[in-house]
Amino acid sequence: MTVERPEIGRFAETFEQVGAALDDWLAKERVDALRSPTDWQSQLAGPVPQYGLGADATLQEFIDVVLPNGPHLTSEASWGWITTGPSTVPTAVAAASAIAAPQRQALTAFNMLEELALDWLVELCGLPSGMKGVFSSGGSTANLIALGAARQWALEQRGIDPSGAGLGGLELAVYTSTQAHHTVQRSAGVLGIGRRRVRTIATDKELRLDADALEAAIAADVSQGVVPVAVVAAAGTTNTGAVDPLRRCGEIAKKFGAWFHVDGAYGLPGILDERVAPLYEGLELADSAITDPHKWLNAPTGVAATFVRDRSVLYRAFTQEPADYLEGAFSDDDVQVSFDSMGVPYFDFSVELSSPARGVIVWSILRELGVDGIRARVVQDNDFARHVARRASEHARLELLLDPVLSICVFRYRPGHEMSEAGIDAANREILRRLARETRFIVSSTIVDGTFALRPCFINPRTSLADVDAFVDTVITLGDGLDATLVDDRER
Numbered sequence: 001m002t003v004e005r006p007e008i009g010r011f012a013e014t015f016e017q018v019g020a021a022l023d024d025w026l027a028k029e030r031v032d033a034l035r036s037p038t039d040w041q042s043q044l045a046g047p048v049p050q051y052g053l054g055a056d057a058t059l060q061e062f063i064d065v066v067l068p069n070g071p072h073l074t075s076e077a078s079w080g081w082i083t084t085g086p087s088t089v090p091t092a093v094a095a096a097s098a099i100a101a102p103q104r105q106a107l108t109a110f111n112m113l114e115e116l117a118l119d120w121l122v123e124l125c126g127l128p129s130g131m132k133g134v135f136s137s138g139g140s141t142a143n144l145i146a147l148g149a150a151r152q153w154a155l156e157q158r159g160i161d162p163s164g165a166g167l168g169g170l171e172l173a174v175y176t177s178t179q180a181h182h183t184v185q186r187s188a189g190v191l192g193i194g195r196r197r198v199r200t201i202a203t204d205k206e207l208r209l210d211a212d213a214l215e216a217a218i219a220a221d222v223s224q225g226v227v228p229v230a231v232v233a234a235a236g237t238t239n240t241g242a243v244d245p246l247r248r249c250g251e252i253a254k255k256f257g258a259w260f261h262v263d264g265a266y267g268l269p270g271i272l273d274e275r276v277a278p279l280y281e282g283l284e285l286a287d288s289a290i291t292d293p294h295k296w297l298n299a300p301t302g303v304a305a306t307f308v309r310d311r312s313v314l315y316r317a318f319t320q321e322p323a324d325y326l327e328g329a330f331s332d333d334d335v336q337v338s339f340d341s342m343g344v345p346y347f348d349f350s351v352e353l354s355s356p357a358r359g360v361i362v363w364s365i366l367r368e369l370g371v372d373g374i375r376a377r378v379v380q381d382n383d384f385a386r387h388v389a390r391r392a393s394e395h396a397r398l399e400l401l402l403d404p405v406l407s408i409c410v411f412r413y414r415p416g417h418e419m420s421e422a423g424i425d426a427a428n429r430e431i432l433r434r435l436a437r438e439t440r441f442i443v444s445s446t447i448v449d450g451t452f453a454l455r456p457c458f459i460n461p462r463t464s465l466a467d468v469d470a471f472v473d474t475v476i477t478l479g480d481g482l483d484a485t486l487v488d489d490r491e492r
């Protein structure tokens, strides 16, 4: 049987075609995938194709059927959760690197930029100088790696090597606030510490971890023989952007011999805004910290970084066992060409062997914008949150639930007549639903002190003040227009 080998095609025309389609798509008012006039599900479903369509037809199908039916999370009016708002240069660099450097190994510019970009992030985010890091796919993995380091270190203090020998029958615990990202629990589960051994500590009115309660909780555990592995503080919680009292958390961790981890997946770049920089005081006590360039730095999804003071702890926690296909292949002496060395062995510092080169993506962002450019974006995003807060405070039928700290604002619509709390919650749930169904604004929600809140989080560099104002106007219009039977519960 002879089978013709398919053509591969050229990047120049392909990227031009896809780039133009992306620009068109971004310029569109949001089209919800489920409301697509063409039935994309039936167009896309089917058995594995026996014969290929060829490059042109495949790209056209991608452009016509797949692209317009995505979640549109990168549009200028998309502020739900903390997903991403990838800007143009790093996205292009990421795509190009998939070909030029599909691995970060070997003595190449990409391996070097992996390290340089990590060092630049340390400087950018005000982390203790000399901290070293490793890139991974997102905040979930970055927290897992940090807590893997914490577990390694904490048990080594007690003469146990957990990555080699297991947990030695000890009872461990991790401490964080009720507002912490739930990847902390998942990390504890994966690491054998136990999800339910994450002690969630109460917060103050501003939803910052209550340091006194933290101290009491660790003291109580220690008196029962529990090993306090780590205190995890947030530099920007996912719910409201609160920054925990880092200094107190760090001091308490040290007092009890625990590792101090700062989850800055979202909020670490907030330190660039001098209005809030003092909140990060105490960051210098961190034993580890994470930040996700795919959040506030506008990298495409799949870029996070974990930093530790001493990368050898990452090595001890995550190194792979020897493998025949690698042993002896790289001597590192008499290096004459790139492949004489693996370069910095990032594959021994985390859970990934094969991995895209992510440092070059971060490098391109910092090269393009510089610290000042990134600061300008961060400040503007924080301004957007403050603008929503101002409008919510000033409008009779809006209510600000918490002053914004970073670029998240939590607020709600409040009907002009008396209504139960349950009724107001229901009205705001309906507004959220209608925003998603009827408008271009994609926001998410949270619960603030038992109250359902609308929660835009601004990290998208395509957003303008006009978009933000239009969003607030739309919330008011939707709230005012709610069916009286839905919101009027005075007779219930």
Ligand SMILES: Cc1ncc(COP(=O)(O)O)c(C=O)c1O
Binding pocket: 081, 082, 137, 138, 139, 140, 141, 143, 181, 183, 234, 236, 237, 238, 263, 264, 265, 266, 292, 304
């Ligand atoms: C504070 C915090 N930590 C961790 C994560 C998890 O990050 P990722 O979604 O990149 O895995 C998030 C996600 O929003 C977050 O806000």
